[in-house]
Amino acid sequence: MGKFGPIYRAMFNSYNGSVHDVNVYLLKNVSRLPDEQLVKLTSLLKSNIAAGAHQNVVSLCGLSTVGSDVMLMWEPLHQSVLRGVLRESRCARFGTEPFNMASFLSSERLAAIAIGCCNGVEHLLKKNVFPTHLSTSNVLLAERGIVKIGGFGLAEHHALDMTTESAPTKLRWMPPEYFKKDQKLIYNEQTMIWPLGVTLWEIFSLGGTPFTSLRQAQTFIDAMRDGSAQLETISYCGEAVTQLLSTCTSHIPEARGDIRTIIKRLECISADAKTQINLCYREDFPYLPIITPLEQQDE
Incomplete structure (x- = not known):
């Protein structure tokens, strides 16, 4: 139902x-x-x-x-949810066969998923439609690995009860403008690039939980208001990825750039994906933490 x-x-x-x-x-x-x-x-x-x-x-x-x-x-809604696919990909290290990669999703595949998400968001922005709950929990991975953005209108599979997995709240994906007192959030390209940046971070972190250093909801909100909230660095990603994520989640809206530039930067990253997203496995591979209760926090 x-x-x-x-x-x-x-x-x-x-x-x-x-x-x-x-x-x-x-x-x-x-x-x-x-x-x-x-x-x-x-x-x-x-x-x-x-x-x-x-x-x-x-x-x-x-x-x-x-x-x-x-x-x-x-279109079919009975598709894999990207967040689950990213997290399950970490289980590749538990296989019985010898392994040398930290995920069954290759560096090139992660870059392609990121570009697909951006292409979907670019299309929606052109149509003046804003996916108000943009995150990997509202992205489907369809046949042939095609990424499909949901989280807007009735196109939200969690709203349609298509999955038993608990949907995260919007809190840790909302832009700083949302937390300003006595100011209503106005959706535009810059306000959408912030949650897109957090979504890209989720992709490259293999489904990590954003802002885990800010455990309490009020602490997180305060950090968003004073401009100190920063996504954790993904140590196995190169400078191009790190800079892109930092740009997308700048506390200055005008500094986030535009969606077309983000896509071009991702295409450059894709051309050198193995260097920029180094998934060569080692015993102490720095997977970022997954803390589901933080994702369920509300104001």
Whole structure:
């Protein structure tokens, strides 16, 4: 069950005879929803319609009405969640075969995942759609390893209850502007680059928990307000990765740059991925900590 009705797995026969796996979200008796819920549903749906289709975005494929019922057809949502894939990739070191890599995801693959996330965010920004809960927990890894951004509108698999894994709260992914007192956060490219930077950090850290040095929620909030909150350095990443993450999570919004520049920098990193993301395994490989309770913190 989703927030507004049941979700079904289905097959879609297109006009050219091809068959596709889809999910159908059935919204029953929409006209009978309380006004507050109806307004919320309409607002969420508008975001998905505005986003259109893109290979790196969880896309709404079709919409149909039958009386007061609405059927929404989505790309398959039964896909692996990126956060889980990154964390499970660390288990490569526990295999029975000899190993020499710290993850079953190669350096090149991590760079490609990062670029895919940025391409999806770039598309959404062009459509004036803001994924308000951007993190690896709202990114799906679809067939052929294609990355798909969710976390906006109804395209949030946790909102659709498509997984039993607990979703992290937004707290540790929100930009510093969000924590300023008496100031409402205005979403724009710069405010979106901060959570994108944290998401990139998650990718290169193989699913680490961000800001683990700030254990208490209030301590974290205070550090965001005074500008002292910094992501932990990933010691096995090169200078280009470190500088990119630092730029994306600058406490000065104007210093974060633009999404197109970030993609170009990632493409350069991808060309030298083994050097910039050195996953050669050793006994004391510096995996960054995963502390799930910190991810569940709220204000």
